[in-house]
Amino acid sequence: METQLHVPTGLPVITKIPIYVEEHKVTEGAMTLIKELRPAWxxxxxxxxxxxxxxxxxxVGLYMEDQPEDTVLVRVYGNKTELIVDRDNELKSFQVLHANGCAPRLYCSFQNGICYEFMPGDALGTQDVRDPALLRLIAREMARIHAIHAHNGCIPKPNLWLKIRQYFSLVATEFTDQASNLRIQQEVPSKAVLExxxxxxxEHLSTLGSPVVLCHNDLLCKNIIHNSxxxxxxxxxxxxxSYNYQAFDIGNHFNEFAGMVELDYGLYPSREMQMEWLRVYLQAYKTFTNKTEEVSPRELETLYVQVNKFALASHFFWGFWALIQAKYSSIDFDFLGYAVLRFNQYFKTKPALMALQIPE
Incomplete structure (x- = not known):
């Protein structure tokens, strides 16, 4: 049993460039990398x-004026993000997904980041993911990723509980900023309640029978690129x-219908919209895993219940993530306020979601 992805033998080795890019000098650092990656430019x-x-x-993206289609993206990791992101696992995911036609080419890694191919298309917004045609494309693409085998014959284990536990251990209860301290005490549930x-x-979600598959785990609107x-x-x-519960990946995506900068849970997909999404997903997943039978009403209802219950775990995961970011990130975003909204939504929706029953 393992939570780690297995990179098949024969895939190209990732080039490593021994350069550190200063967070406040991203352009200069990126230009140094480009000289290595595109010496002819x-x-x-x-x-x-x-x-x-x-x-x-x-x-940051770099390109020659006459060749905008060959844009090289340089991503510099944020401050202390190694606490919340397994960078080795990220590189493995990149390789496996690219080998299966689901990700761009990874050009290299450097000391605090990666360079990779630009994917042409438009990043989606909260209205786009509700569009019936796009909704079906997204459901099929997620099924395609979930059907990828990258576990070397072992039985993959979900990393959800390990990750939530790890994030919980990193959550700060003390901030140097007094106003943040006050907000934590007044608006965030106590550590005892969270634990x-x-x-x-x-205990509850592990028994729902959701399959463990290769998941994206962060399918917010801006992480979906539509090439019209x-x-x-x-x-x-x-x-x-990572390896995770199928229902977590889908439930997490449904939560992201609400957006991020201006969260609006009124945008969470209706049962009708979810059923359409889940039907397309299950049909595609069966096709990708070589199963021929039709999607049954029972299967559809079971996945609906699993997905909406796992949406609760998604609130916790990103609530903890935001509390960690609130302490360390240099990005201008109200992480603390975001954490409060995620925990509030968890407690607000929990009673109704717990009443859902998997069909006999």
Whole structure:
């Protein structure tokens, strides 16, 4: 049994460049890397584009004016993010997903980041993921990833409980900023309450029978790229990819319908919308795993119940993540406020979700 991904033999070894890029000198560092990766480029003609949507890292694209399609992305890891992201596992995920046609090419790693291929297309927003045509493309692409075998014949184990436990141990109860201290005490449940809920969730959700598959684990809208010319979607950013419960990955994605900067849980997909998504997903998953039978109403209802219950664990996972980021991140985002909203939503929706029953 293992939680680690297995990279098949024969895949190219990742080039490692011994360069450290200063967080406040990203452009200079990126230009040094480009000289290694694209020695033929005229550095005086290299253009840069900053991407500002990330809440974990700094991201810049470099390209020649006459060749914008060959953009090299340079991602510099955020401060202390090694506490919350297994960087070795991220690289393995990148390799496995690229080998299966689900991810861009990884050019190299450097001391505090990676360089990889730009994927053409548009990052989605909260309205896009509700679009019936896009919704079906997303469901199929997730099924494709879930069907990938990267466990070397072993029975894969979910890393959800290990990760939640690890995040919990890193959560700060003391901040140097007094206002943050006050907010933590007044708005965030006590560590005793959080620990009690974690134990309850593990006991309850582990028995729901959700298969353990290769998951993305962070399918927020901006991590879905729609290439309208090719007619497909691809997922980006594999920092949290791992073996996990199938229902967690889907439930986590449904939570992300609410957005991030301005959370609105009124956007959580209705039962009807979920059923359409889950039907497409199950049909695709069966196709990718060589099963021929039709999707039964019982299977559909079972997955619906599993997904909505696992959505609770997603609130906890990102609630803890946000509390850790609130202490260490240099990115301008109200992580503490985000954590409060996630925990509030957990306690608000828990009674109704616990009443759902898996069909006999």
């Amino acid at each position: 005229d550095s005086s003609r290299v253009k840069t584009k900053f991407f500002t949507d990330g809440t974990t890292n700094k991201l 009690e809920e974690m134990a309850w969730m593990k 010319k090719e007619g497909h979607v691809r997922f980006i950013d594999y920092e949290y990819s």
